[in-house]
Amino acid sequence: MQRNWFLGDLLNQLLDRPDKRRGKDDKRSIAELCEALLSAEGEVSGFTLASTILDRYQTLDDAGKLDFFVYLNDQLELDAEKLADTARLYANDRSVDLYQKLSESAEPRRQELLRRLNQPSGATQELVAMRVDLLRFLKSDAELKRTDIDFVHLLRSWFNRGFLVLKQISWDTPARVLDKIVAYEAVHQINDLDDLRRRLYPPDRRCFAFFHPSMPDEPLIFVEVALTTEIPGAIETLLSEAREPIEAEQAKVAAFYSISNCQKGLAGISFGNLLIKQVVTELSRELRGLDTFVTLSPIPGLSRWLAGETEHPEHGHTSEAVLAATASAQDVRAMAARYLLLAKREDGMPLDPVARFHLGNGAELHELHADADQSPNGRAQSGGVMVNYLYDLNKTERHHEEFATRATIQASRSVRADSTAALAIKPRENTA
Structure with missing residues (x-):
């Protein structure tokens, strides 16, 4: 490697x-x-x-x-x-x-x-x-x-795939590279060396990065992975100081919880899909017991979309409640599902950039989780809701083709049910 x-x-x-x-x-x-x-x-x-x-x-x-x-x-x-x-x-x-x-x-x-x-x-x-x-x-x-x-x-x-070098980032990686991992982390801030150690050192944690031979100390993109026994529904369970690590061989699930692009000058040059596919290959080779590959992903555009939906006749009232942090967990999931499935750009692609990335790689919307990210940033960008994207290795190529050619969004029954669920907060009555 x-x-x-x-x-x-x-x-x-x-x-x-x-x-x-x-x-x-x-x-x-x-x-x-x-x-x-x-x-x-x-x-x-x-x-x-x-x-x-x-x-x-x-x-x-x-x-x-x-x-x-x-x-x-x-x-x-x-x-x-x-x-x-x-x-x-x-x-x-x-x-x-x-x-x-x-x-x-x-x-x-x-x-x-x-x-x-x-x-x-x-x-x-x-x-x-x-x-x-x-x-x-x-x-x-x-x-x-x-x-x-x-x-x-x-x-x-x-920077095509033939020149990229995949390397595992560990606690033994040179400090000059670890410093850049801390600086470039774009999803869940690394607060100090203890926080970094919790993400790299335990046997149930992995981090992989792409490098280029001409920039050997500069990661291009990296992904942080949690090895777990079940699909995670909250970022705190993965990053908590108090959690008990498991042995890697006990893991059934590989959860990609943070993907960070490092080089602003390479904007528009995609490495993420290659990185995920190669990391899946590496982990499958190392740990035969893994049978599920998912993400625990933010929904960065949700609050911005909700702010533009407050006058909507059917769900404007719920949009306001989610933004005000007074909505029920069911309503939060319902609005997140509507956003991910129905909010589109002019070209028919999903409005959310993280959704475009994972769906474009052949993943499917798997499950939504309210109160999954209690950090100030998580609350601000999505009201704390997060989503699992599932990578079914037997279906990713077909899903990728359907998304690329017809903008077809693959979603589980639970996500589709969330998108059509009755809203607990009723619309305001028209008093005009």
């Missing part, structure tokens, strides 16, 4: 000696350096030029960084007229020479620039960080989306 990176580290040290990262005294502008990297000069001294550009970028303020992205967007754009002319020629003459010219014309120069920038050791991580800046500027300059599309195109190829 773990790879030996000794050879790669040795080569990096040989190739990335201090004398190789020269060029700090180069007086050319960053745009001129980029043009040089794209030219014949770049073929000869590409490593030094790429290092110089990446170093120069780090010194820029926000105005300078924005100018850099505008340069990429406008000056390194594809030549649409040349592309159209070449395409017309290729339509009548399918020669290899014309095909090559067509392929070259169809690629913006900025893609080649980004590829050449990725030469020095550590450059991949610097380009991921560069995209964090780009995403920030996108909020006020939508035209930069063209450049972002090219970033995503290349990052997807650099």
Whole structure:
């Protein structure tokens, strides 16, 4: 499961000696350096030029960084007229020479620039960080989306499954990595070292992460797993200081209770479905007694949806009660089920992002639990309700296809019953 990176580290040290990262005294502008990297000069001294550009970028303020992205967007754009002319020629003459010219014309120069920038050791991580800046500027300059599309195109190829390394995170993992697990935890905050130890050290706990060889100390995404004897219905039962651990061999259920993406610069590049599938494979191989794979997941969009439903003639009164924390557990489950099954985006997909993720992986809505997350964040985002998504390994592929092609949501009888249950709080009478 773990790879030996000794050879790669040795080569990096040989190739990335201090004398190789020269060029700090180069007086050319960053745009001129980029043009040089794209030219014949770049073929000869590409490593030094790429290092110089990446170093120069780090010194820029926000105005300078924005100018850099505008340069990429406008000056390194594809030549649409040349592309159209070449395409017309290729339509009548399918020669290899014309095909090559067509392929070259169809690629913006900025893609080649980004590829050449990725030469020095550590450059991949610097380009991921560069995209964090780009995403920030996108909020006020939508035209930069063209450049972002090219970033995503290349990052997807650099971070495809063939390059990802699955590693188990344990209490013995180097501290520099454990510190990042604490920092990147996005679902259930890790409060201190004792809290971290409770999630990693007991025999009934597991944590797995994907890494990339070019970023060996930077987790891309990680999942925390509780091994239990039954499907959990509250996060406190998994994270409590007072709980009694079981031996891993006693477990029947693997519950994925936290999945955290770590790199903002890789937004839009999905690793979660690959991670869950590989972790299921690893756990099944290690523990033959496991027969159930579920999540205990938050419902992050529920309160926001309820706030927009308070005037609904049938359930507006219940929406208000859930938001005010005065609704019964049955009504909380009923409103959560209606949200997960019926609230949709314009494209027909579920409104809830966590639901889209797990249903898109082939899971089914299995069971809802009121008062499952008593933390301030859990109360604020969903009134404390959580949901199990069930991964039936015999059905995930079919469920994935049905969701992807027809937006079909798989749900258990109990969840469907919750969605149609009579509400305990009756609608207000119309006094007008």
